[in-house]
Amino acid sequence: MGSFDVYELLKPFYNRLLYYLIRQKIIQADETTMRVIHDGRENCPKSYMWLYQSGGYHSKCPIVLYEYQPTRAGQHAKTFLTGFSGYLQTDGFPGYHIFENENSEVTLLGCMAHARRKFHDALKALPKNSQKKPGMVQMAISKIAKLYAIEKQIKPLNAEQRYLIRQEKSKPLLDD
Structure with missing residues (x-):
């Protein structure tokens, strides 16, 4: 051959x-x-x-x-x-x-996982005694976690249903 x-x-x-x-x-x-x-x-x-x-x-x-x-x-x-x-x-x-x-x-x-990583890096850069205190970085990580939770809930839904729930629940988090 x-x-x-x-x-x-x-x-x-x-x-x-x-x-x-x-x-x-x-x-x-x-x-x-x-x-x-x-x-x-x-x-x-x-x-x-x-x-x-x-x-x-x-x-x-x-x-x-x-x-x-x-x-x-x-x-x-x-x-x-x-x-x-x-x-x-x-x-x-x-x-x-x-x-x-x-x-x-x-x-x-953009990619939310990469955005989250930047906030996580910023959190690690804070002094240890400030990492658990409420602040801008912690708030961003918390909001991204909420977005991830919404995505997990709507994964089995069709595209139109996901869109409507994102407009209702995710958009306010992103706008904030």
Whole structure:
């Protein structure tokens, strides 16, 4: 049996998934470091695996795609998502700000888990005797916990029911 390149065999399938991914209303993206060994050397520069997935309950065909890139430049996401028009949910990494211009059809959304992490880090930075006292950081963590509790309760509901409950219960917490 002759040799073949698996990448070349899968490329049409991958491209078709990308075609459907960029037609979604919401895409979630993240990138993580990885070490790639070149020519047997152990100390190699960081590389990145970028992840893109269809987001929310609106996706009729859930898709998760990965893309290897040697850097963390935001241009990689912009190139990968060429043709995408909708909401892009990320962790707030500044590289995604490349989508923020007057002609962009992409609206950036934050991630509540990453926002919560920043408040948790701020809480740990407080002196020990202040960590349990009421304050702005503790209030933010408490409100986020309430949002998580609401999400847990409404998970089995349909999209319209979740929307109505979020407007009634979650929106006031977020506005506050």
